[in-house]
Amino acid sequence: MLIHNATVITFDDQNRIIENGAVHFTDDTIDAVGSDQMLLQQYPAGQRWDAGGMVLMPGQICAHTHFYGAFARGLYIPGAPATDFPEILERLWWRLDKALDLQGVQSSAEVCLVDAIRNGTTTLIDHHASQRAIDGSLDAIADAVDTSGLRAVLCYEVTDRDGPTAAQAGIRENTRFIQRITNDKIQNPKSKIQNRLAATFGLHASLTLSDTTLEDCVAEAQRFHIHVAEHPADEYDSVAKAGKRVVERLHDFGITGPQSIMAHCIHIDAWEMALLQATGTFITHQPRSNMNNAVGAADITTLLRGNLPVCLGNDGFSNDMFTEMKVADLLQKMAHNDPRYLGADKVVQMAVHNNRRLAGVFFAKPVGVIAPGAYADLILLDYYPTTPLSSANLPWHILFGMSGGHVHSTVAHGQVLMRNRELLTMDEAAITAQSREVAKQTWERYWAMF
Numbered sequence: 001m002l003i004h005n006a007t008v009i010t011f012d013d014q015n016r017i018i019e020n021g022a023v024h025f026t027d028d029t030i031d032a033v034g035s036d037q038m039l040l041q042q043y044p045a046g047q048r049w050d051a052g053g054m055v056l057m058p059g060q061i062c063a064h065t066h067f068y069g070a071f072a073r074g075l076y077i078p079g080a081p082a083t084d085f086p087e088i089l090e091r092l093w094w095r096l097d098k099a100l101d102l103q104g105v106q107s108s109a110e111v112c113l114v115d116a117i118r119n120g121t122t123t124l125i126d127h128h129a130s131q132r133a134i135d136g137s138l139d140a141i142a143d144a145v146d147t148s149g150l151r152a153v154l155c156y157e158v159t160d161r162d163g164p165t166a167a168q169a170g171i172r173e174n175t176r177f178i179q180r181i182t183n184d185k186i187q188n189p190k191s192k193i194q195n196r197l198a199a200t201f202g203l204h205a206s207l208t209l210s211d212t213t214l215e216d217c218v219a220e221a222q223r224f225h226i227h228v229a230e231h232p233a234d235e236y237d238s239v240a241k242a243g244k245r246v247v248e249r250l251h252d253f254g255i256t257g258p259q260s261i262m263a264h265c266i267h268i269d270a271w272e273m274a275l276l277q278a279t280g281t282f283i284t285h286q287p288r289s290n291m292n293n294a295v296g297a298a299d300i301t302t303l304l305r306g307n308l309p310v311c312l313g314n315d316g317f318s319n320d321m322f323t324e325m326k327v328a329d330l331l332q333k334m335a336h337n338d339p340r341y342l343g344a345d346k347v348v349q350m351a352v353h354n355n356r357r358l359a360g361v362f363f364a365k366p367v368g369v370i371a372p373g374a375y376a377d378l379i380l381l382d383y384y385p386t387t388p389l390s391s392a393n394l395p396w397h398i399l400f401g402m403s404g405g406h407v408h409s410t411v412a413h414g415q416v417l418m419r420n421r422e423l424l425t426m427d428e429a430a431i432t433a434q435s436r437e438v439a440k441q442t443w444e445r446y447w448a449m450f
């Protein structure tokens with residue numbers, strides 16, 4: 001397929017913007033990027049797609065999300081409003097996850113995947129919980145990912161909050177699913193779904209994990225995805241339990257490392273930052289969620305100054321990563337009372353370059369870049385800049401101009417998932433009608449827990 005007559009934003013090493021540009025891909029992989037003229041000559045036959053001058057850029061990557069949170073939209077939470085994040089966990093999330101059955105797990109994933117295609121997010125790193133439907137939950141999500149055509153990294157959040165049986169089931173689910181992915185890759189290396197799916201080992205957070213359970217987890221895996229210091233309570237708990245701060249405690253178990261993800265890291269101190277830097281651990285930042293939970297602003301300016309790989313996630317908020325990028329910038333400026341904080345270039349460093357590095361941990365070919373040899377994950381935006389656009393000011397066009405609403409077409413792994421805002425792999429009307437019904441049943445079970 002040759003997509004031509006586009007303004008191509010490559011996000012490659014030269015950070016090129018190619019006016020009247022074109023991208024050619026064969027099967028799931030990009031094989032050429034260049035000018036219209038050149039590529040039309042080079043590929044005279046085959047399928048062509050005239051982009052009509054639209055922006056063509058790599059699909060967005062979301063470094064930390066929760067598909068299972070989809071049914072929280074509009075949910076009535078009984079009792080007085082939660083006063084802090086631990087209360088939000090206890091009243092909302094730890095009950096909602098228990099109210100989900102396998103059908104609810106799959107349905108909430110489908111809802112998020114539709115939203116992701118619409119907003120041009122083609123790779124999602126999910127962190128799943130459904131404490132009364134643990135066995136097979138990652139397969140239910142994988143089925144939805146398979147249908148969608150998107151790329152995803154899945155894990156189950158192991159926790160002691162519901163007792164040892166559920167904790168062991170969480171460990172089993174991670175181990176089983178990691179094994180499934182490994183086996184499928186060996187048996188069927190050319191399978192499209194297997195090259196779009198990856199697994200890691202999920203852990204909830206230090207504050208709901210005992211030493212014994214952590215020992216069981218590290219015996220099973222080398223890379224992890226865990227929440228870290230989202231609220232001071234996580235640090236207080238770790239100091240009381242282990243005499244160490246959260247990152248130190250997790251590091252001593254071998255949970256840090258260049259393939260591990262630590263979400264949030266809002267309340268870590270300088271020594272914890274040093275440990276994350278020394279181990280090359282990925283950090284993810286979710287500003288919309290942090291503001292909603294009133295848990296503070298992570299010191300990402302400092303982390304980025306130290307070249308720590310800080311990535312951008314959405315923590316289950318809408319899959320419009322353009323919005324998450326805008327909010328990331330606003331939160332730092334607001335938190336520091338200084339308009340010089342962060343800036344669009346640093347936001348792009350996180351959301352584009354660091355997210356791409358993180359995706360590189362899980363997938364065989366590069367993701368999040370338009371370059372020969374990278375996976376063909378591409379989005380077209382009907383964004384026509386009203387001011388000059390150059391590679392130097394591109395980050396500011398992204399922050400102040402582009403939005404998920406501009407996404408006109410979405411391609412992942414060389415498959416067209418949405419064309420001219422029409423979804424081609426997922427039946428949105430059917431998915432939405434079903435999710436409304438399944439959400440209602442889930443809500444009933446949730447309310448019964450009060």
Ligand SMILES: [Zn+2]
Pocket residue numbers: 064065066127227263315
């Ligand atoms: Zn999270």
